[in-house]
Amino acid sequence: MDTTEQEEVLLPLKTNYQGYVAWGEYPHNFAAVLGQEECYRLILAKGGNHDFQDINGNTVAHILVVFDNMKMFDMAVECGAAINIENKMGLTPLTMAAYLARMDMFFHIASIEREVYWQIGNVTCSAYPLKYLDTIHSETGELQVNSALNLIVFGPNLDLIEYVIVDLLNVKYKSFIRKVFMRQFIVFLCFLLLSVFVFVTRPGPPPSTRPCDFNATALMYSNSTDLNSTLLGRVGLDVEGSGMDLVGSGLDYVLENLTDFLSLLETNSNATAGLLLNSNSSSTNSTSLKKVSGKKCKIPEDEKDYCYLQSYETTFEQVRVGCEMVLVVWSLGYLLSALHELSFLGWKMFKENLGMCPSRCLFLTACFLCLICVPARIFCYSGLEDRLSICIMGFTGFYMLFFCRGFKLVGPMVIMIYRMLAQDLAKFGIVFFIFLMAFSQALYMVFQSFHFTTENDELAAKILENQGNCPSGEEDCLENPMPTPIESIIMAFMMSNGDLDGVWQSLPFTSHALIGKIHWALFVMIVYLLLLNLLIAMMGDTYAKTVLITERGIAPKERLRQQDAYCDINSFGEKALVMKQFLSDEKVEEINEIIEMKITHRKNIDRRRAKFGYESVSKMGLNMVGASVIVPDSSDGTEPENPYEDEPTINKSALMGDFEQ
Incomplete structure (x- = not known):
């Protein structure tokens, strides 16, 4: 970005280095990009330094990688670059x-x-430096x-995983x-099984309704003979001695003393419905108490048991509560492990x-919700705890997908699902939502004129009695499928x-059937x-990311110890993968060409230091000092060209003399 306040160009923090004139700002970089080898060598002979860095910090080697000019x-x-x-x-x-x-270019x-180290035929033993290769x-x-x-692993092109x-x-x-991966898998599997046992065996909430004991027109009481006698005896009636069958004036006496009946029922919680006081008389002055069978009433809020989960009387309940305590401590351990990982990864990489x-993000959320269940249990918020338990079980199971990525049998399928959800489904959802909104509202306007008609007079009468709605159980009756915009x-x-x-x-019963x-x-x-078929077509490296994600969860000291176990030390004293x-x-021939390149590289660095005093940070060829120089331009037997040697002095008189002859 150019600015009038300063001469220096402001560059973005991240770039792909592409541009029409991004050639490195130095003449030798221009010559290299344009493929002018003679011009490049001439600039070096005049004192050019190919290790100079441009405003992006790129040398000629960086620029040629950008333009992929091998x-x-x-x-x-x-x-000597x-x-x-x-x-x-x-x-x-x-x-x-x-x-x-x-x-x-990368593999080159x-x-x-x-x-x-050694080569026998086509078999070689090589050491790759890990300084810029390993994570x-x-x-x-x-x-x-x-x-x-x-x-490479977290980049856009996974073809480099070779x-x-x-x-x-x-x-x-x-x-x-x-x-580490298998240990994490086994630990999580045990956690999952424990959570399934804990939440599946939880007792359900008590019923919110109970049989109605009484109301304004009905009286429900025990069908026990002893209790009946007690109730009637409290109001002064002797069932066995009087021979009354609770009709006529006897029943009137019972109704007059109804308050005593009610007070006795309230003190006897085992009273249940079962006895029907019935009048055998057909007199219009008689009153009967009808049995209300199966009628339910809501339990008052002050009588509900919200602490039913705190019942630990049986051995099974005690085992379940013990498992719940283990699950809470286990969840806390997972959260503390994540915080420890955050401490050495940093927030940026941890979020990445x-x-x-x-799925791990959902799992950690489930662990946090599991801790919230503790105060909900203590303060008897059973409804809140039930809702949290539903979320915990839903979030916990998805974490199994991460471990499935580490197995070749199901790993590719899980990767495909992740990729579909993150990329393909989002693009498809935008287009699908546009079409869904357009067609749904157009059809809603069509169905605003919906009116069902039928030639069946009996069905028409039922619809009329039901205020224009279809009666239940009538399959021949059609209702408006889109009565509101949301529906x-x-x-x-x-x-x-x-x-x-x-x-x-339903379309024929509208005024706009054709459209x-x-x-x-x-x-x-x-x-x-x-x-939908396009979405299926779009769903089209299994364990590379799993390896690095698992590695990120290991502390730096342990990572360094494990790296020392699988690496060796090369001739420069650096860690390398042997x-x-x-x-x-073709690759064997390339080895010989690279050896020649390294020898020439070191010789040219020494020549540049001797003539211009340039120092190089390159270590290439230091272990080949004693080798002979073999360069492409000496294949005809002549002395190899030295681009850094002094220009020869020209004897003009001798040259003119030769010309005159």
């Missing part, structure tokens, strides 16, 4: 190739940096977000990631980690899932057939 890159390295200088984003040419997904630079810092054990492995990257992932997985594993959206969504018959059969059928047909063709490889004939 031929000029090899020429620059041969002339360093490939271990970091730019302002902390990227070397190797990591920049990973960042920009330059596949051929990795081949240049490796150190070949673990070689000295501190901290995570390197700008490492090649991290940029060769040395695959070998490095396998070494890390076999050395310590597999053990949760974003790549949404029209819901119905349109159901149509997209295949429920098409209801709307189609409604046209909208129905367009909806079926566009939404139901086209968009591998035995079977190479093709």
Whole structure:
């Protein structure tokens, strides 16, 4: 970005280095980008330094990676260009190739940096430096977000997960990631089984209603003979002695003393309905008390038992409560582990980690909700605890998807689901929502004129008695499928899932049947057939991210200890990954060319230091000092060209004399 307040150009913090004139700001960079090898060598002979950095911190090696020019890159390295200088984003040419997904350039630079120990035919033993390749810092054990492995695995192009990257992932997985991953899987599986036992065996809430003891017109009481006698005796009636069957004046006496009946029923909680006081008389003056069988009344709020979960009387309830306590402590342990991980990862990387594993984010939420259940249990908020338990069980199960990614049988399916939810489903949802809103509101306007008519007089009479609504159980009666705008959206969504018959059969009973059928047909063709099949077509590296996500949860000291276990030390005293490889004939020939390049590289660095005093940070070729120099331009037997030697003095007189002769 240009500004009038200062001369220096303001650059974005992150860039892809693409541009029409982003050629590195130095003449030798321009020559390299344009492929002018002679011009490049001439600039170096006149004192050009190919390790100079532009405003982005890029050297000529970085620029040639951006433009993916491998031929000029090899020429620059041969002339002494360093490939271990970091730019302002902390990227070397190797990591920049990973960042920009330059596949051929990345593996070519990795081949240049490796150190070949021995070669027998097509079998080689090589050491790849881990300083910029591995995600673990070689000295501190901290995570390197700008490492090649991290940029490739979490970058846009997973095609670079080949060769040395695959070998490095396998070494890390076999050395310590597999053990950590399986331990986490077993621990979570036990947690899941325990949570299932705890929540499945929870007692349900007590009923909110109970049989009505009495009301204004009915009296319910026990069908026990002793209790009946007691009740009647309290109001002065002798059932056995008087021979009364509770009719006539005797029943009137009972009704007059109804208050005593009620007070006795309230003191006897075992009173139940069962006896019907019935009058055998047909007299119009007689009064009968009718039995109310099965009628329910709401239990008053002050009589409800909200602490039913605090019942620990039986052995089974005591075992369940013990398991609940273990589950709460276990959930707290998961949260403390996440906080410990946050302490050494930092908020940015921790948030990125949760974003790549949404199921873990839900699981940690479930652990937090499990802790909230404790005060809810203490203060008898049983309804709140039930709602929290539903969320806990729903969120906990999804965490199993993370561990499924580590198994080849189901890993690709889980990756596909994650990718669909994060990318494809979001794009599809936007387009689907637009069509859904458009068609639902159009069909709602069509069904505003809906009026069901029938030739069945009996059905028409029932509809009229039911205030224009279809009576229950009548299959021949159709109701308005879209009576409100909200219900029209819901119905349109159901149509997209295949429920098409209801709307189609209701269209003839509207005033706009033709245009409604046209909208129905367009909806079926566009939404139901086209968009849903497009979504299926869009759903189209299993354990690489799982390895690195698991690695991020390990403390730096432990990561450094594990790195020391799977790496070796190369001739420069740096950590390296030693591998035995079977190479093709083309790759074997490339090894010989790289050895020649390294020898020439070191010789040219020494020449530049001697003439211009330039120092280089490159270590390439230091272990090949005693080797002979073999360069491409000496294949005809002549002396190799030295671009840094002094210009020869020209004897003009001798030259003129030769010309005169």
